[in-house]
Amino acid sequence: MKIYPYIIYYQIKEVVVRVIAIFHTSRNPEIWKRHSGDSDN
Numbered sequence: 001m002k003i004y005p006y007i008i009y010y011q012i013k014e015v016v017v018r019v020i021a022i023f024h025t026s027r028n029p030e031i032w033k034r035h036s037g038d039s040d041n
Contacts, residue, residue, distance in 0.1 A: 006023060
């Protein structure tokens, strides 16, 4: 079985799924906070 080399950050609120970021696992996942401008998620 192949490993999916990505991390997906998402939020689920009621019936809405919001994809916040998709990163390759070789990158630092904390970077999405800087790009999104939202450090609370």
